[in-house]
Amino acid sequence: MTMSATKLHKISWCALRQLQQYRTKANFSAGSASIASRNELFTQEQRRQREAIGRIDKIEVRYLGLPEDVTLVMNNQISTPFNCAQHLSEGHCRRSALALIDGSVPWDMHRPLQESCTLQLLNFNISEPHVVNKAFWRTCSFMLGAALTRVFKAEAKLQLHSFPGPNIKSGSFVHDIVLETQSWQPTKSEMRAISAEMIKLAAQDLRIERLDVQQELAQEMFKDSKYKSEQLPSIAQQSNGRVTLYRLGDHIDISRGPMVASTHFLGKCTVGAAHKVADEGPAGAFYRIQGVALPCGFKLNHVAYGFLEERSQKLNPARLPHEPFEEHQQMQLS
Template sequence: MVCNKQLFQTVLNTCNRFHGLTSLRYSSSANSTISPALVKRNELFTQEQRRQKEAIGRVEKIEVRYLGLPQDVTLAMNSYLSTPYNCAQHLSEGHCKRSALALVDGNVPWDMHRPLTETCTLQLLNFTVADPHLVNKAFWRTCSFMLGAALQNCFTDEAQLELHSFPTPNIKSGSFVYDIVLRAQAWQPSKAELRALSAEMVKLAARDLKLERLDVNSELALEMFADSRCKREQLPSIAQQNQGRVTLYRMGTHIDISRGPMVASSRFVGKCTVAAAHKIANEGDNNALYRIQGVGLPAGFTLHHIAYGTLEERARKMNPARLPNEPFEESLQHIA
């Protein structure tokens, strides 16, 4: 499913013509220049990723007991290097394409591109497993993460967009969420603007971007997000509750904080709609906090347009998940 660039530009032109808004722009994620802060963040991510691999030293062999179709099999893999995706490569191309999430030792959800550390059992999960709860939750979390990327791609610098955070996914709520700060006290997006954001989500999905996980110390995380007031304020609490570590994910050039896990690639996101934006609170004289909400289906899943319209309507209602301006709890519920 590929975004039509001409149609997307027409949507944005319509926004500006009838609503006088210039905060949204057309952005080709593959070709657009990224900010110096984002360049630095990616450089630090890549350097730390490389440093951790080089620090492994002597490679230890582990046994990974794969449980599933076509048959159970034991694989000899490399500790701290081999991932569930590497295991899938030993099985078949179909396993690589279908597997969205892994399950280690029967009860630990595990990212497909996260290295395995010790001998274990492994199950590969897709969206048709008997109990899809874990993979659906990872899918919802990934959609929120991608929504943050889409928002960052679609707003001009003049909008002074700040990504705040996204709450723990709750499929029963009817929408995935990202909370942002904008330099606008009364932004009410038009249907055309919401379609533009939806189109950016589809475009990201079509690029088949891998979701990379990296655990870093709090000092490096603060350096990576030195340009983000919202993230800097959150990081000390997150690190304190996680033994001084912070879990980051990268998709393309977009990097954000999340406990994970997430699905293996952006391509697992199919039909997708950014459905609503609700103002949550004022942030000083000029800024305001907004909750952006959306709904989506895994790639390959189809739904009658009337049924999908019902999901869209539900996704427009204010999501009741914890608000960013509410007191922090003792757990990491404020960051998914």
């Protein structure tokens, strides 16, 4: 090869690398813009709803629990179970993952109360933890979606689909995704990277916010998400035109909830399986990502946790994205 040819080859290679970097940055910028727009709309609607409350009425919240039952006077449509916990102790604020209203209605810790009620604050050490465990499992799926958006590069063209309702007996929490490849076989290091991202989210102690919006706003927020856009009409139809959204950090997704109060409730976590469940179009495929986790503070020996990890790798039997949807089931994403 002549000197001029060698120089030309180097110039061409540099140009190709610059083009590839530009495309990656362009894809990243487009994704970042979509996330930023979604968050801005979420924040604006959150502010609008607060400002629309008008006159603030008082409600009585009868707290039932340790150290003693007490009646709190709170602000209707503004005060949350977490605000009630603040009147009790720092320990109540830190331990309370979920609230129970009037003895039967699970309620997000940061969701404003709507009328006078009784209030119980739930943690993972109560005698009947089924309700709070389901909220924890659902939150793990939600966090998994956030982790996946952070670890995948733009060229993978990741699209979040949905996560099925929590079933503790299944042995795994789940998030379904679409990738523009039909042959992804993740390595152990790739799965560890996803698990590590979950732990990072837990360490950030991100508050999990709930917001109910009209279908039109939800459509605008998810206009760049093919699968969310397709799912929204059915979700809104079964909820009187409303859609329930959740946010942690800058990650927003659709779920009927409830979820635990913060990401810090996630303790030990392993994302250990990715099953290809169906092809999607000429180049893409659906994948079911699965994991297992323990609430923060729970200890389990290595052997016992290993059994949980092994079990969580079996394909979760929840309805798959490509299977027909039954009318009697909720169309909310979890």
